Amino acid sequence: xxxxxxxxxxxxxxxxxxxxxxxxxxxxxxxxxxxxxxxxxxxxxxxxxxxxxxxxxxxxxxxxxxxxxxxxxxxxxxxxxxxxxxxxxxxxxxxxxxxxxxxxxxxxxxxxxxxxxxxxxxxxxxxxxxxxxxxxxxxxxxxxxxxxxxxxxxxxxxxxxxxxxxxxxxxxxxxxxxxxxxxxxxxxxxxxxxxxxxxxxxxxxxxxxxxxxxxxxxxxxxxxxxxxxxxxxxxxxxxxxxxxxxxxxxxxxxxxxxxxxxxxxxxxxxxxxxxxxxxxxxxxxxxxxxxxxxxxxxxxxxxx
Numbered sequence: 030x031x032x033x034x035x036x037x038x039x040x041x042x043x044x045x046x047x048x049x050x051x052x053x054x055x056x057x058x059x060x061x062x063x064x065x066x067x068x069x070x071x072x073x074x075x076x077x078x079x080x081x082x083x084x085x086x087x088x089x090x091x092x093x094x095x096x097x098x099x100x101x102x103x104x105x106x107x108x109x110x111x112x113x114x115x116x117x118x119x120x121x122x123x124x125x126x127x128x129x130x131x132x133x134x135x136x137x138x139x140x141x142x143x144x145x146x147x148x149x150x151x152x153x154x155x156x157x158x159x160x161x162x163x164x165x166x167x168x169x170x171x172x173x174x175x176x177x178x179x180x181x182x183x184x185x186x187x188x189x190x191x192x193x194x195x196x197x198x199x200x201x202x203x204x205x206x207x208x209x210x211x212x213x214x215x216x217x218x219x220x221x222x223x224x225x226x227x228x229x230x231x232x233x234x235x236x237x238x239x240x241x242x243x244x245x246x247x248x249x250x251x252x253x254x255x256x257x258x259x260x261x262x263x264x265x266x267x268x269x270x271x272x273x274x275x276x277x278x279x280x281x282x283x284x285x286x287x288x289x290x291x292x293x294x295x296x297x298x299x300x301x302x303x304x305x306x307x308x309x310x311x312x313x314x315x316x317x318x319x320x321x322x323x324x325x326x327x328x329x330x331x332x333x
Contacts, residue, residue, distance in 0.1 A: 075099075075106060076114050083120050087290070089266045091115075091122025097302035139227060143243035144219045148255040150180040153309055154211050157185065158219045159201070159226070160256035161193055162263075164283075166273040173283065174201040176218075177259050178209075181312070182297060183305035184259070184287050185209055189280050195228035202231065206238055213239025220244055221253045262291070 042052065082098045083090055090098070092112040099106055115121065150156040156179035164171045174197045175187040186205035190197040202218070218240045220226035226244065235242050245252020267286040273279035293306050300308040 072114060075104075075110070076118050078102075078104065079111065079114055079120065080118060083115070086295075087266065089122060089295075093298065094122070094296055094302070097296055097298075101296075101302065139222055140232075140242035140244045142245050142252065143217050143241060144245070144252075146245075146251060146254065148179045150178070153178055153180045153183075153312065154209050154216055155180060156217045156219065157205065158253060158256040159198065160221060160253060160260065161198065161223060161225065162260045163193070164189075164268060164273070164279050166276050166279050168275050171273075171276045171279045172197060173263075174198050175256075175259060175287075176201055176205045177255060178305075179255055181305040181308045182255075182300065183292055183309060187283070187287055189276070189283065191276065193225065195225045195230045198225045198228075199230050199234060202234060211238065211240065214241075217241045217243050219253065219256075221256075263287075 078099065079095055082095050086094070092108065092115050095115065096106070096108045096111045099111065144156065144158075148156070148158065157176050158179060159174070159176045161172055161174050164173055169191060171189050171191065172193040173187065173189050176185050177183065178185050186201050186208065188197055188201040188204065216239075218235055220243070222244055225231065232242060263283070263286065267282055268279075271282065273282065292304065294304050296302045296304055297308075303311065
């Protein structure tokens with residue numbers, strides 16, 4: 030109908046007759062342009078909400094997580110509709126890439142594998158996975174050490190340093206032990222065969238804390254897959270496409286991502302579209318309201 034906007038002084042009806050277009054079709058089109066239907070208005074409203082959610086995630090969320098956030102906010106909308114509106118608005122999430130390496134100390138005696146690729150836990154502080162990764166900066170490499178709780182996927186502690194040594198992983202462990210309620214004999218600390226994790230400093234501290242050391246097999250990222258997955262998320266959602274002039278700049282970006290977004294706000298499908306902190310809070314709330322199970326034993330029947 031664009032040609033009708035250029036009709037000049039001819040008037041509408043002669044042009045419609047010449048083009049064999051029914052006048053009802055033209056006026057229906059005009060009404061639709063000036064008064065959008067309810068569905069189009071609703072699409073416009075949803076698109077603005079979707080753009081806001083996508084922007085708040087730092088451009089990370091794809092349609093499944095955007096849809097989950099909308100549902101959490103009480104917005105009833107179908108998954109396919111969210112996909113369509115994101116496609117029309119040229120919005121998309123981002124996907125991780127796999128990277129990583131380990132330097133093993135051939136003289137060290139590794140701990141047994143207590144996990145066997147089963148990265149599930151019945152409660153917080155029963156299984157922690159840990160690893161090291163390197164983040165490039167213009168000042169040189171920044172090494173990141175992190176510990177992740179298998180129950181809630183929460184990053185319970187992280188530290189950075191210019192050196193990938195045993196002191197870095199030990200300080201991460203100290204922070205985790207200080208910030209979490211760990212029962213001696215209940216927690217497994219799972220790592221790879223990196224020389225930092227077989228060091229006397231770390232293994233001695235684990236024994237003193239009553240934490241069981243565990244290690245996967247050599248050269249198999251699947252044996253520490255939950256830790257590797259964290260690196261993929263960080264490098265995809267926080268690091269990719271950024272150039273850090275200094276280590277301090279990279280450290281600030283990690284703080285904003287891990288403490289400001291990942292633990293508190295980044296929802297995960299395996300957690301029922303809750304964030305790690307929300308998932309733990311839900312667990313503790315359910316524990317607090319659980320019915321007591323202290324049932325008295327049955328008394329034997331009296332006989333005359």
